[in-house]
Amino acid sequence: MSNRAQATREALGARLRGFRKDAGFSSGKAFAEATGWHESKVSRIETGKQNASEGDLRVWCALTGREGALDDLIATLRHIDELWLEWRRQLQGGAEKRQKKSLSLYRRTKVFRIWEPNVIWGTIQTAAYAEAIFQEAADLYGTPADTEAAVAKRLERQGYLSAGDRIFNVVLGEQALYSNHGGAGVMRGALDRLMNVMSLPRLSLGIVPRDAQLGIWVGHGFSMFDDKLVMVETYSAEMSITAPGEIETYMKAFELHRQLAVYGRPARELVQAAFDHFNRRE
Structure with a gap:
């Protein structure tokens, strides 16, 4: 993945982490319990090591009361996919x-x-x-x-x-x-x-x-x-x-x-x- 794509994914994760903390979930473990996800998934998304899915973003925004940011987050997620196109695939x-x-x-x-x-x-x-x-x-x-x-x-x-x-x-x-x-x-x-x-x-x-x-x-x-x-x-x-x-x-x-x-x-x-x-x- 390109540096730009990775940096964008990390920025998305940081934004989601801010949403979690602002909503009162002081730890990734507490948020994982509320979503039914593994704690490692929350950590990997927030650190940019794993892409969130559009479904993940919907759950995240609903649970943190940030539904208004959903469209922007989905646009960012899709842009990450567009940033880097492997030549073999093209x-x-x-x-x-x-x-x-x-x-x-x-x-x-x-x-x-x-x-x-x-x-x-x-x-x-x-x-x-x-x-x-x-x-x-x-x-x-x-x-x-x-x-x-x-x-x-x-x-x-x-x-x-x-x-x-x-x-x-x-x-x-x-x-x-x-x-x-x-x-x-x-x-x-x-x-x-x-x-x-x-x-x-x-x-x-x-x-x-x-x-x-x-x-x-x-x-x-x-x-x-x-x-x-x-x-x-x-x-x-x-x-x-x-x-x-x-x-x-x-x-x-x-x-x-x-x-x-x-x-x-x-x-x-x-x-x-x-x-x-x-x-x-x-």
Whole structure:
């Protein structure tokens, strides 16, 4: 489970513990006796070691006189389940379905903020580069390799780069230009694609040089959709962040990376240097 999901579960448990104490149940044992539960269940829920069920929350609120908080608690519980989606579960039917899911999110979003320290962002990938990424994922998770269909759905997103009035703010780490997915030929094609998308009117593409003096650690890549959602990908799962305070933190992190990025001609020079590097590889 992600740190955020676990922290949310612990916060829920702490809130329930406060309800118990405010209602006059001085110990978990007394509350367990009133509910007919094992004392260990009360303890595990209050410390965030066990998820409460919706039924548990109904009993808890009824017994402590906090029925008015029930809807909010249930929403929190469901959000915990949504925070952390294992890749194996998401990709068990292939990657196309997950790529299709992104299209509706793109339709709703007006401003994108993307930070990718070591991989080229999916929406500006070439078909060959995307194919290499999807094959790597299938190999890692042991899931179906519906690569051709997944690539087609990923490339469908590229239509949004020029449709409507959406704004794309994309910042890559220089390492993304050198992380070799698919071989030298695939990388040259991907880098040539980067040169081309730099001319798109609503896409701002910056690159943080590898020797830039950082204002924040490189960290992990993330995608921000307006100011409502941040999506973070790890090796094991994908995390969705919707809490305003956390979104604000990611906004600050993005701005720190953006301030270090170079644009225009200096960015093109970095891409060209990487292209020349892969030219020498063959």
